[in-house]
Amino acid sequence: MQTDSLGDRILNGERRALARAITLVESNRADHRAQAAELLGQLAGAGRQSLRIGMSGTPGVGKSTFIESFGMMLTAQGLRVAVLAVDPSSARSGGSILGDKTRMERLSRDKNAFIRPSPSQSHLGGVARRTREAIALCEAAAYDVVLIETVGVGQSETVVSELSDLFLLLLAPAGGDELQGVKRGIMEMADIILVNKADGDLKATATRTCADYAGALRLLRKRPQDPEGYPRAMTVSAVEEHGLEQAWEEMQTLTQWRRDSGHWDTNRATQARYWFEQEVRHALLARLETPTARAEMEQMSAKVGAGDLSPSAAAEHMLASLGVD
């Protein structure tokens, strides 16, 4: 009896095979990296072009509840949904987003959904590559939608937006003054802002908050690739499962527009070139990440800070010790 290869099992939509493959791409072991590269080569071009939806949101905004409700709505339409997480902080904080699948109990039991907790990697460069490869695996497994969730730590939103076709920002109802809390750069990434918790006592506040964000979005420069009225702010209630279909319609409208205008393809090509360059630069700079190099950088930096060595002289020492001429 012949066993199907891991690649075949992924192509057949076996979730356990997909999970195992993602474990391979997340591994730092050289043999795993080699197997991952072979697998990715084998699967290249297979499956479909998923809609990659990046998502960020402030803590406490109800991201898990939203992903569960939104994901269930999509699977109810016959779509297959994968959920990935980018959390460069998880190695430090211990608790990871999506680390506990029980937070999305219904969705994780849905056979058309695949949920992958965040890998325990503190290095953003590594996280980006692994997430990119995990997305490629999900596309090979023919998922229609890949949701890439991030916590707003460091540069993780930038990474996720460079991996996504659409970027959602999930926000909580709040007083006008609190708008300041969202960094302008994050606002600029958002294609659609969803003000969650538009239910019960918070409904009116959510509507006001949404209007405030809509106003803030109008102040941002319109993107030439998008139709009038985007980026857009809307209210949703993940708990009451309200507004989710309208949100999905907006995403589809925007996606279709971008596909028709050619921006979709251009954007994916630009992203791929970006990641190629990032990977080369990352590898060149990796010589500074060994324990020896880190220790020596630290030592040199202390001398520079104390005024005992000029920055240039210290750099020359360091480069000589790295064997760079």
Add this chain to the structure above:
Amino acid sequence: MQTDSLGDRILNGERRALARAITLVESNRADHRAQAAELLGQLAGAGRQSLRIGMSGTPGVGKSTFIESFGMMLTAQGLRVAVLAVDPSSARSGGSILGDKTRMERLSRDKNAFIRPSPSQSHLGGVARRTREAIALCEAAAYDVVLIETVGVGQSETVVSELSDLFLLLLAPAGGDELQGVKRGIMEMADIILVNKADGDLKATATRTCADYAGALRLLRKRPQDPEGYPRAMTVSAVEEHGLEQAWEEMQTLTQWRRDSGHWDTNRATQARYWFEQEVRHALLARLETPTARAEMEQMSAKVGAGDLSPSAAAEHMLASLGVD
């Protein structure tokens, strides 16, 4: 008859020696670089800690006139003033800021002033190191104030602010709507905003513009290292030489506060460590800057953009060709 060395002549305050030394640090020739390194080593710790004032401003704001008036006011007080320029675009645009000393005719004839046009270097990393070394030479020559001017191109403001003790932003009178033109990041760098051209017909507009910027500055987070009321916006007229002394008083107050609080020293140490790290990273990435590497990066990038190669596979090719394992 023994000739004084270049270093001795710089220590003696000879402007021509200083100019020649800056030409050495700006050169790409290996023998010049070696001479420059030796000279900088010889002069390390000599002279004085100048006040390094970074300066940026929108085109047409009257930067040259301001530098001339402000510089003349300082030299009239017996201070020695050096003016350097950071303009990564000068190699391309042909015309460089400060390229024409006749724009500052009076100041360039003043024996207590030294004006250095921008080097023709299009590479920001290189410009930063050369400017840092030029500042060190000016300090060895015991200039009291080093003004570092930049045009607002690319990241040049960031470079200048990382080289400065104080950062001035020179702006023109304008309607409220035009405030948007100044990038928030630049606003955040400014210690003092000077609204120039507060003279003649523009006086009232300048006062209003100043109030608008003062309001905008209050919205930015106060820096813990600064006294109440900073960053601050003021009006000046470079043409009528009005407000310059008040501006200089503000700079001195802020400087004294930072010296007393220890922030001055901390800031310089942080900057030195930053430049050390930048220089090491820059040298590691320099392998991508050879004509061969650039051509190959471009070729690989095109394949990645066309979907013929994955970003990771292309990066592996590229790294192999660079001899990085």
